[in-house]
Amino acid sequence: MTGRRLPDGGRIDRSRALGFSWDGKELTGYVGDTLASALMANGAQVLGRSFKYHRPRGIMSAGVEESGALVTVGAGDRRDPNVRATTQELYGGLVAQGQNAWPSVRFDLGSASNLLSRFFVAGFYYKTFMGLPPFEWGRGTGMWMRYEKLIRRAAGMGEASRAPDPDHYEHAHAYCDVLVVGSGPAGLAAARTAAQAGLDVLLVEQDSLLGGSSLSTAVPDEDLTPNIQALKAHGVRIMTRTTAFGLYDNAVVGLLERVTDHLSNPPAYLPRQRFWTLRSRYIVLATGAIERHIAFGNNDRPGVMTAAAGRIYLNRFGILAGEKIIVATNNDSAYELTVELAGAGAAVTLLDARSSVPGTLTAALEQRGVEFRTGVAPLKARGGKGVHALTLAEAYGSGWREAGTENCDLVLVSGGWSPVVNLLSHRGVKPKWNAENACFLPDDTTEPVTVAGSAAGVWRTEDCVVSGEVAGLRAARALDRAAADPSVPEPGGWLAPIRPLYEVRVPNRKLKSFVDLQHDVSTDDIRLAHREGYVSVEHLKRYTTLGMANDGGKMGNVIGLALMAEALGKDIPEVGTTTFRPPYTPISIGALSGRSVGAHFRPLRRTSLHDWNLQHGARMMEVGLYQRPWYYAQGDETLADAYVREAATTRTTVGLCDVTSLGKIAVQGPGATEFLNRVYTNPFAKLLIGKVRYGIMLRDDGLVMDDGTTWRLSETDYFMTTTTAHAAKVMVWLEELLQTRWSDLKVHVTSVSEQWTGISVAGPKSRAVLEANVKNPSEVSNDAFPFMGVIETILGGDIPCRIARISFSGELAYEVYVPSDFGPPAMDRLWASAEAMDGCLYGLEALAAMRIEKGHVTGAELDGRVTLEDAGLGRMGSSKKVFIGDALRRRPELMRDDRPQLVGIFPRDRSLTFNAGSILCAESQVSGHGDGWITAVTHSPELGHWIGIGFIAGGQSAWEGKRVMSADPVREANVEVEIVSPHMVDPEGERLHG
């Protein structure tokens, strides 16, 4: 192949030259070029190396079906492998290089593997390296584990950058009445017709230009432009550089828009690619057809292309791809191209595998001096990194025989056309084989989808236009617009029938003929699979990797099927077809992620005190979607230093903690009391206004779901708190109960988690802090505001608040809730008072230490396996009412005395520590799953040694006087421990009432 740019012609802008780099060499192309066309115009032939054999590969097509010119584009953190040079638009400064080769695609040491290709047949690695005889007979696949790495290193296509992707991507959503996929003659006609019916039409085109197959013809732009202008005049929305990659339920379509892949210096505010979810009401697939090649010897050599590609390079890019060209066809479609090539100055020979063709086809050939032969097909391309000759075969009986060799520098092949039925296949619609046109056609579907143009097997351009118009009218009728119902053009349209031809071979001649070029799947591989017993197409695909490369079998699948059918002695329809699945063309991982990356991988939930906490030295930790203060280090304090200080300070003076993340639910209505009484295990019917009650709720199966407090604000208003982790779960649960079980109850539940900011004020001086801040200090006296009381009052600055006297730390403590916008000013005031009393801010670590000292349970203990009794809360299960989970909690298995129960844990040697997650075992039986487990540990500032809580079979009473081991086999840290009451500090709760 010796491509050269013609002095004129094409749809490129010759006034705008673009510099780019290929394998380190500086080259020039034009605006309107693809990377492939620019390389071809610069004489480049070998652009890649094949997957397995490292055979040289060049440009084979001019579109998405390309499996030869796969290159790496970009450098550094923007390096993209496996880019189809045929669809990559050229831009100034583009940097591209060959891949899967060393030192270069021109000279690749890896090509030595081609010499061993007879051993590298389909599935060779399974046969050769798994259970390698005689070394591994009957002993598994140990050696495979080593060879696999070597094989994977040798194979593969390109290498992605390991650096973080510097580009950004986004998702988008769109709606339309009618989506038209493809802007060829049929697509344009469909869009115009549907728009004329008053429908909202969206036209998407994967190419940068509208026109589809028209772009590959000599039709001047002036003839195309009015069509496009008409669309715009009718309000058709047009998206170019956008691929419809998948069809989903309810006419939902996935689109990938390449926003900046064609720009030299894209602005930072633009995403590189955009992933659209389009919801349409009707879809017209005018996706065109892809020309097939034919399997013959060395049909993968650079210099062998599809005929359609030769035409595109000629008419769209103004490039004559060869000087002495052989066009080999089995159908009518290559004739017009042949005449055009000859007109452009090439010496052209046309071989038609058919025995005869009508004179109307050949008349123009004679005028152009084209050598023309029928009953002849290509047998083997000659040449290494290009083609210099083609050995021919002539029809002989039912097969072929060798018929001499002709010099040439380019072989253009047309083996027939495969309508692009991929998108309809995504909907589970199996294509049906059309023997007359030797292709799969879309079958009927009940979904609002119709196929038009060559995608429906309609070959002639004028018929495609009619087909598009019919599709537009169908869409209109489906969407209740008055529209005519003309007949659809029949598939076909050639003057002479195609001669089905998938492989050319002659007896006793060994050829390397490829079916799937990117994955090096040869015709022999297909036959080998058949000999080895493969019958199903799906198995054939997986065994040989046919159609599994990034071209998705667009060119090779039909050939593979045909060869399998031949081997099986069946017709193609009996063998079936593979199911095409999304995406139609590859999608970058970045596009799938959209904006959900980095800091926005998931939304950050912030309490109103987030910034306040940071300004006051908080080290934060992630808690669900929140970030919460972990500890507030002073000076060089470590985590341990800080939390021990914070816990000790809180127990001696006062500490403040941001507890906003707790779930908060408003329960309102005349039925609220009854509702709560059914939901909680303990009685709520008689909870007084102005009082708080701790409550446990069970799941239906009798296991604990969550705990929290509920405050009675009025006869019909309650304020419920939940754990941070289960806030949403509880909210959903309450809604479900009201909507599905107790719709007769007049109750509304509303999440008010965001409405209120919560501040825990804990410690002996907590009352003093409140007294300094509420408008009326007498409201918070011990008598006026007893334990488990709640008041609604005003803080300084006229900040409304509600305060409950409850404690998680075990100290005299309050939870102060203010409307969230008042969180920072409220905290400013409370902290000023607390700081003046030598108080502290404390984080989750200190909070955890204090709750472990008290034996208070959290999500670590309430892990979905625990009953009320297990958690030491058996007394909270009322026997005088019915509540959720009451029946099933009485199952014998849940009432066994030897169930693991909550206990406290001390190290027998108080100087030692032990780990959360350890297994509790009898000292004499440190094995297996043990008798219990440790859920949390901390160094207790109050007790001066490490403590923990956890569960052990039978609870504390069962282990009195027995030796217990905290077994930590993973970290090799076994420690003897003592089982104690979980209430390790102030077990009588005297401090709460201080």
Added chain:
Amino acid sequence: MAERVSALSGHYQKGHFGKEGEAGVILSEVSGLVLHQLSVWPDTLDRAATKVAQACAVDKAPGPGRAAVGSHGVLLRIEPLKWWRYGGELLPALAAEEGTTLDLSHSRTHLRVRGRAAQACLNRLVSLDLRPNSCPLDSVMSTALHHVGITIWHSRDGFELFVPRGFALSLWEVLTDTAAQFGAEIV
């Protein structure tokens, strides 16, 4: 009285950013949100709806997915049995047997998106059909924006977004990042 502190406080920077030229998207936070939830019961819906409408001075309480603008606030029908009353002062006097009221003024941050590209910008993030025919003025909808449930009201001033306060900054960042491609102005 202490001043309310917005969820965007310290992170709200006015000005033009992104694509140069006329701003396609104009973003703002509407501060001082006053928002109340008015919930009723199935058997009191009609009676309570009358009271709710009177309190906002609208002819009729709006049906599902709609808003009604009155001189004493705006009613947004957010659920079959619930309205939000945006703005206004006096709440309807609903007896417990008629319904409930709940102050949500601090639970949401009120963002406004307007401009010729407002719909396009929002549809980068929101999956609902915001085309004018499907989303006329005074449409009300619940949807997800960057995984977070939000409420949108299509008002005469643009798209009013009521986003949970805790997520407001995160969503604001995503929104402003997205708006940059249209040329954005924060006012």
